[in-house]
Amino acid sequence: MIGISSVPELMMFNTVRLSVCNKDGSRSAIGTGFLFTIDVGDGKIQPMIISNRHMFENKDRILEVALHLRDPSKKGLWFGAPPLVRRVNLSEVEFHSNEEIDIACLPAGWTATEDVFSVFLNESHLCTFEEDELQPGLEIWFVGYPAGLSDTTYNLPILRRGWIATHPKIDFEKKKIFLVDANVFNGSSGSPVIARIDNKVKLLGVVSAGFINSQPRKVQGINQEAYVEFAENLSLGCVIKSSVLPEILDVVRAEWNSRKSAGGFGGTE
Numbered sequence: 001m002i003g004i005s006s007v008p009e010l011m012m013f014n015t016v017r018l019s020v021c022n023k024d025g026s027r028s029a030i031g032t033g034f035l036f037t038i039d040v041g042d043g044k045i046q047p048m049i050i051s052n053r054h055m056f057e058n059k060d061r062i063l064e065v066a067l068h069l070r071d072p073s074k075k076g077l078w079f080g081a082p083p084l085v086r087r088v089n090l091s092e093v094e095f096h097s098n099e100e101i102d103i104a105c106l107p108a109g110w111t112a113t114e115d116v117f118s119v120f121l122n123e124s125h126l127c128t129f130e131e132d133e134l135q136p137g138l139e140i141w142f143v144g145y146p147a148g149l150s151d152t153t154y155n156l157p158i159l160r161r162g163w164i165a166t167h168p169k170i171d172f173e174k175k176k177i178f179l180v181d182a183n184v185f186n187g188s189s190g191s192p193v194i195a196r197i198d199n200k201v202k203l204l205g206v207v208s209a210g211f212i213n214s215q216p217r218k219v220q221g222i223n224q225e226a227y228v229e230f231a232e233n234l235s236l237g238c239v240i241k242s243s244v245l246p247e248i249l250d251v252v253r254a255e256w257n258s259r260k261s262a263g264g265f266g267g268t269e
Contacts, residue, residue: 007201008159011143011194013077013119015157016111017150018055018190019064021087031055032144032157032190032207033065035111037120038249040256047112047120048252050245051190052208053104059090063106066155068117077117083155086110094255096248101176102208103240105248107256121192123249126242127202129169134197134204138164140180142207142237144191160188165236168204176241177208184209184237193239205239 020029033051040046049065056063065086071078088106096103111118127134143157150157162182166172172179180193184207191207 007194007196008141008143010119010201011141011192012156012159013068013117014121015143015192016049017066017145017155017157018049018051019066020055020058021062021064023060023062028058028061029055030145030148030187032188033106034143034190034192035108035118035120036105037112037122038253039123040253044256045112046252046256047108047118049106049108049111050192050206051104051106052206053095053099053102055190056090056093056095056104056106059093061090063088063090065108065111067111068155070115070117080154084116094248094251096244097251098244101240101244103206103244103248105252107252121201121203123246125201125203126245127195127197127204129241129243131197131202134164134168134195136164136167138168138195138197140164140182140193140195140204142180142182142188142191142193144188144207146183146185146188148187160191162237164204168241171241176244177238178205178241180237180239181235182237183235188237203242205241207237208240209238 014034016033018031018033019027021027031051033049036050037045037047066083067086069078069081069084093104093106140162141159143159145157160182162180165179165181168178188207193204193207195202195204
């Protein structure tokens, strides 16, 4: 059993590895989700997994979520235990009403059971984008599974660091996004972007994509010339602002209350 003593360490146990699987069991995509809770009223808390829309769009596939086990003494993380892999269908996924916003969430009461070690963010962590310290150049962290890479022995993700590259209080290209100076790869989709502002942990947004510069270059062969397409990572990532989350969280809250008589989505005390 280990403790959690820092923000980056906390984020390593807030994220979950998402594997989208075909019906034959083969994996079609790997991405990142993170654990979040909302208050749905009546003393109930609804746990959920937040990620990108494009991770959840194909409802004919199965989602595998790798969770950490809690120590049998119930005192904390059972470090070194094999991950608890939960297979879920995607029928209850809620998508943001704006199809151009790459955000979705999956109500997941099973992430908060006694045998699961979970670290949740909540609405108090959302950035207002009015904070004085929120400026270009601010250091950020994001945690995920770049190119599917992770510590599979201990079910641990990869921590990355970067800096805000555009003005975060101004919508980049009039969209609810900002850019970060950081390498973003496939598998980082859905990674939470965190910063310490006013000595508090704040969720700035969710990684959606990286930027690639592709251009043809001439290659001289022995008897002929050819043009080959080269792709270069620009070391820039696109982050969807966390200010878009309240709208989809309110949808989940309303849906939970409409199904309260049937137990909702499995909210917890």
